Amino acid sequence: MSDSVRSVERALDILLCFSLEKPSLSLTHIAEQVGLHKSTTHRLLTTLEAKRFVNRNKVTGVYQLGLRFIELASIMIQGLDINHWAQPYLHHLVDLSGESVDLAVIDGDHVVYLQVVDSPQRVKIAAAVGEQLPMYCTATGKAFLAYLPEYQVEAILANGMARHTENTLTRPEDLYRDLSEIRRRGFAISEQEYERDINAVAAPVLDTHGNPIAVIAIVGPSFRLSHDRMMGLGKSILETASSIAREIGVSALPVILPKIHTPA
Numbered sequence: 001m002s003d004s005v006r007s008v009e010r011a012l013d014i015l016l017c018f019s020l021e022k023p024s025l026s027l028t029h030i031a032e033q034v035g036l037h038k039s040t041t042h043r044l045l046t047t048l049e050a051k052r053f054v055n056r057n058k059v060t061g062v063y064q065l066g067l068r069f070i071e072l073a074s075i076m077i078q079g080l081d082i083n084h085w086a087q088p089y090l091h092h093l094v095d096l097s098g099e100s101v102d103l104a105v106i107d108g109d110h111v112v113y114l115q116v117v118d119s120p121q122r123v124k125i126a127a128a129v130g131e132q133l134p135m136y137c138t139a140t141g142k143a144f145l146a147y148l149p150e151y152q153v154e155a156i157l158a159n160g161m162a163r164h165t166e167n168t169l170t171r172p173e174d175l176y177r178d179l180s181e182i183r184r185r186g187f188a189i190s191e192q193e194y195e196r197d198i199n200a201v202a203a204p205v206l207d208t209h210g211n212p213i214a215v216i217a218i219v220g221p222s223f224r225l226s227h228d229r230m231m232g233l234g235k236s237i238l239e240t241a242s243s244i245a246r247e248i249g250v251s252a253l254p255v256i257l258p259k260i261h262t263p264a
Contacts, residue, residue, distance in 0.1 A: 024062045090117040099220035100126035109156040111140045139190035139200035140217045146182035147212040167192045187234040201230040203241040
């Protein structure tokens with residue numbers, strides 16, 4: 001490995017020392033983390049500071065990531081198109097399940113669908129792009145509710161829990177038990193709760209604080225998408241949601257996705 005390549009690698013190692021848990025680091029801590037002599041670390045930090053990739057507090061001497069990252073992130077985000085980056089994941093789930101797959105976000109006390117990839121089968125179920133559905137009786141909505149703060153869930157449920165089918169949960173206490181189970185396994189299921197003969201399994205894309213940013217769901221006719229099959233697909237959809245968060249970067253998701261409106 002050439003000296004120039006080694007220097008680049010060491011500089012990147014320094015930048016990777018910073019995290020949400022450790023946004024500020026001293027020269028000593030950085031040198032210890034990357035395993036370099038303090039003089040070498042200082043020389044690399046000086047170069048990174050000159051290029052505005054790090055910023056040194058003149059009073060405390062500690063380092064933080066610099067504003068250059070915001071500039072680069074804004075360039076990257078402007079070039080992102082949700083229709084392009086989400087589709088490969090949705091198509092993967094369609095290929096895996098043979099059912100329709102969608103991506104949704106919150107809009108008030110409803111979920112709104114941003115993308116839908118139809119099942120290749122003759123008999124298929126799918127929401128329309130832009131369609132809004134209740135939260136308490138859909139797999140997508142319950143995947144959101146399970147990870148929202150309790151006061152937000154209470155505000156959403158205060159608007160009522162009308163019965164749509166014989167399987168609709170209309171009592172908050174029953175829904176809360178369901179939400180607890182969703183958190184335990186990581187994904188939600190809906191068995192003919194909003195419409196007869198339609199089932200769905202959904203998992204949230206979570207940010208670094210465990211907040212739901214978006215939800216992906218597999219939906220299909222109940223005769224094909226049985227309870228056992230949904231439980232089997234749950235692991236796959238959960239892994240896909242986690243992959244989305246890792247690939248895009250959970251900190252960027254709130255910027256890329258439409259703003260989530262939740263009751264205050």
